[in-house]
Amino acid sequence: MTDVAGSGPGGVRLGTPTGRAVVAAAVLGSGMTMLDGTVVNVALRTIGEDLDASLAQLQWISNGYLLSLASFILLGGSLGDRYGRRRMFVVGTVWFALASLLCGLAPTAEVLIAARVLQGGGAALLTPGSLAMIQGAFVRADRAAAIGAWSGLGSIAAAIGPFVGGGLVEYVSWRWIFLINLPIAAVTVVIAQRAVPETLDPQAPRRFDLVGATMAALFLGGITYALIEWGGSGAPWAVVIAVLAGATYVVDERRSDHPMLPLGIFANRIFSAANAMTLVVYAALGAVLFFLVLQLQTVSGYTALEAGVATLPITVCMLFLAKRGGRLGTRIGPRIPMTFGPLTMAVGTLLLLGVGGDVSYWRDVLPGLTVFGLGLALMVAPLTATVLAAAADEHAGIASGVNNAVARAGSLLAVAALPVAVGLGGEEYADPVALDAAYSSAMLICAVLLALGGLISWVTIRDPER
Template sequence: MEHSAPGAVRMGTHAGRAVVAAALLGSGMTMLDGTVVNVALRTIGADLDATLAELQWVSNGYLLSLASLILLGGSLGDRFGRVRVFNVGTVAFTLASVLCGLAPTPEVLIAARVLQGAGAALLMPGSLAMIQGAFVRDDRAAAIGAWSGLGGIAAALGPFLGGTLIEYADWRWIFFLNVPLGALSVVVATRSVPETLDPHAPARFDATGALLACLTLGGTTYALIEWGRPLVPVALGVAVLAAAAFVLVERRSDHPMLPLGIFADRTFSSANAMTLLVYAALGAVLFFLVLQLQVVVGYGALRAGISSLPITVCMLLLARRGGRLASRIGPRIPMTLGPLVMAAGVLLLTRVGPGTTYVLDVLPGITVFGLGLPLLVAPLTATVLAAAPDEHAGLASGVNNAVARAGSLLAVAALPLLVGLRGDDYADPAVLDDAYRSAMVACAVLLVLGGLLSWATIRTPGGLGRSGGRSR
């Protein structure tokens, strides 16, 4: 495949639809997997006799390798070609999914989830970088809006689809489903998406930085999940030392995995800080809500999954409009209102408990939460990419994805500890009910902080909204 000039594809054309479709199939597969697993956790725990800590690792093992390696994945795409690395990651993710479906023990499942995360680290930054590199500048926000909207639908469909498979088949099919999706994604990307890369990307790769990132996140996650065990102080020490070494290595390296200079752009830094807060809340809300509906309210997996359907409807109807709105008025207002609306929805969801009725207690909160999401997703993504130079599209995408996954990772690891859940407590309705409400309040606070941060710091970068020029 020949390399095409950057920015040659227009929205509404066959080539434009192909680029969005390929990016969506790959990244949507990972988003679907991220949410579908939450619905299956209780069933997996019963089938494999897993503890709460092991269930946290089933979720966080994936997020850990994804967040640690996604920057490296973005750099590899910039160096070797976004389509090529995207395809390699998709194949790896698909094969790891098969291993997840065959796992006989919690330990094997956790290991397979770590491998899944490594594959996702290659394909996820490539999906956005393909859009950023292929589309003309004026069409990028709309293309990202279409991608984020349809991808959000994939994520929101996860609980519904997972519930259906668990109810009528077996939890293992939530992983086997990735096989046809992965194959189709590779075919579309190979045949229809123009290859792009960064001609100035360094030939060497920052393996030391990648290792230190793994140690930082891994040590922190272990300490939070396994709190009280003898090795926790060692894990915390390793995490602190690795974090300090990571900053030092990235500053001195001539081929850093994360060039720290990219954070000199205020808009880029602020958008990523807001991403950390919002996605921490998002990951924790989905984790706790599904458990609450199944353990405390008594829903089956399918009914718990269907409960989130309003999120899917909101993303389907409003996500593209969210991208267009940001193109017209700039990202500041949507990125402020989105998290605040989501926070209101989370507070409404604190009413979910014993004796809950769906129409009065679940539907209002999940709908308000869903209305805030499309206000946020497309403007946030477009802002991050527009704030970085085009040749760093893979890096910018990788940074934002890494921050989002790290936020979810740390929230899912920390909140159970902070609200008093340990061992098999998640299976005790009385204990989980109290912990759930505390967790929801914490998530609402994170969302409010994210909205306030956007209002205080976000300005319109070049290529997005009414103002021109880069905000440097």
């Protein structure tokens, strides 16, 4: 790994101007994608009314972004390792901003879905670059704290998404939830270009596994289509395509001399276990936010802004506690935070079962979201630090890409599968009776997934530094 800015690989300290610039750029870039990933949930009901979209189209508006992000994030990590993490981060930021402009101008649901897919492609470049910049630039002693600051501040963007989205939807237009990305992207590019040192891996392969990237996209796309369009004539064919693409992907990665994902990275048991835990926990996280915001608006009668403000406890918890969660994981090891974080989130999810037609915010919403936010703040930084510490430094980009791909794939599959699993389809997302019944079942499933994530951590996670 080489720092072409001259400060040496891993030579930046957190408290220096350069260290603050690295964190600021990484937080703004990744935070923009997190904000966009959650802000859309608040606007979905309004978008559906304005563009006359079905539930399947609303799912694709959410999942089209996650699909391309999860499919190409590994390629984005590889490109960063080869050509420079900062360079790919900047390219991805510009790409993301242009796609956001197209989203904001979309005249139909079909155009918006296509624009969201393009937006995910830009996020696939900047997301792994943001974390890989931190891993490559900072001295080892400061990485956990830097990752804690990155995860805490970045997660705030995800948490305030419903709040910002609600205000824009209610007082301006849902189109501004996308257009707001343009000034954020501009500031991010300026900071990155002026102050962030470049790092790359001189041993990275010069060729890229485009076959692997294509097969990954077909695999996830086939599964997602089959789940969303379950019962339709195209669903069985989508399953066949997904199976063939998945098998081809594994064969290609084993035979290729320049694999997109070196399968040997999974030989590290902690790395594999942390990603398995990420899959189930982020599946639950994505589904909880998706269903909760719809429930508050359709069943409880909240406006878009009120539904956004209701999620503020998660923001507060992440703001004040995520960095401390990273320090706790450094001091006592990641096993306990990664176990009790998801278990606490599961308790919070069960407390949210009381959200319904006769809702009291102080009784039914605030306690559950506060407990959920506490668990999330406890878990996020130790999880990220564990994944990166379990991989070699030269694989920082690909390790970051794997974990981000797994997280996005978890949310993608949960949002695609859970409506089908709980009997929700067609225009029923706008029917309070149908949605209320589906919501309770979805929350129970999410609580089980979170408890499973905690169990996986307790059984498998140890301190990778030891």
